[in-house]
Amino acid sequence: SQQGEEDPQALSIQEGENATMNCSYKTSINNLQWYRQNSGRGLVHLILIRSNEREKHSGRLRVTLDTSKKSSSLLITASRAADTASYFCATDLYGNNRLAFGKGNQVVVIP
Amino acid sequence: GAVVSQHPSWVICKSGTSVKIECRSLDFQATTMFWYRQFPKQSLMLMATSNEGSKATYEQGVEKDKFLINHASLTLSTLTVTSAHPEDSSFYICSAQAGHSYEQYFGPGTRLTVT
Numbered sequence: 001s002q003q004g005e006e007d008p009q010a011l012s013i014q015e016g017e018n019a020t021m022n023c024s025y026k027t028s029i030n031n032l033q034w035y036r037q038n039s040g041r042g043l044v045h046l047i048l049i050r051s052n053e054r055e056k057h058s059g060r061l062r063v064t065l066d067t068s069k070k071s072s073s074l075l076i077t078a079s080r081a082a083d084t085a086s087y088f089c090a091t092d093l094y095g096n097n098r099l100a101f102g103k104g105n106q107v108v109v110i111p
Numbered sequence: 112g113a114v115v116s117q118h119p120s121w122v123i124c125k126s127g128t129s130v131k132i133e134c135r136s137l138d139f140q141a142t143t144m145f146w147y148r149q150f151p152k153q154s155l156m157l158m159a160t161s162n163e164g165s166k167a168t169y170e171q172g173v174e175k176d177k178f179l180i181n182h183a184s185l186t187l188s189t190l191t192v193t194s195a196h197p198e199d200s201s202f203y204i205c206s207a208q209a210g211h212s213y214e215q216y217f218g219p220g221t222r223l224t225v226t
């Protein structure tokens with residue numbers, strides 16, 4: 001089974017709306033990270049949440065972590081067209097910071 | 112800061128030839144670099160971990176003789192796809208880690224097309 005699996009559906013929202021995506025994982029983790037990937041480009045680190053944290057904010061991003069349910073959510077508030085991208089969660093599944101990425105959620109923000 | 116570059120950004124090669132992809136950390140020393148591949152509309156798959164001055168550690172199912180990794184300095188790691196075949200066509204992305212930080216800084220990726 002793949003660690004860090006997001007809900008598979010793509011999101012299409014209007015600018016200004018909030019976008020929420022989820023990620024689930026199967027084994028214990030030290031931390032969980034969220035990344036953004038614009039089409040055909042590399043990844044940009046968004047936020048890291050440690051296993052002893054429940055919620056973390058960074059600008060318009062809010063990440064929650066529920067270790068009892070082995071799930072995390074990423075909320076983008078007041079979305080902008082520039083937020084159009086694929087979003088991946090990743091966990092240190094293999095140890096030594098060797099990341100296992102989830103399937104990714106494609107978000108399209110319509111101006 | 113924390114910029115990682117890859118070269119080339121895209122490459123087309125003929126089946127049977129070898130292709131070298133470079134990954135450089137431009138403004139920091141990367142003790143560890145990682146190589147991933149990504150198929151269209153799919154997630155990233157970790158291929159190997161590259162530590163400066165030592166042999167790379169390959170993930171299960173990745174052929175070490177086909178994907179040669181060299182990490183000769185703290186700012187450069189190379190991935191050579193040997194005897195490339197069309198099924199090796201993919202997006203190859205590297206990332207670099209500074210020290211013991213969790214954060215990985217990703218390169219922009221290299222699109223390889225094997226004809």
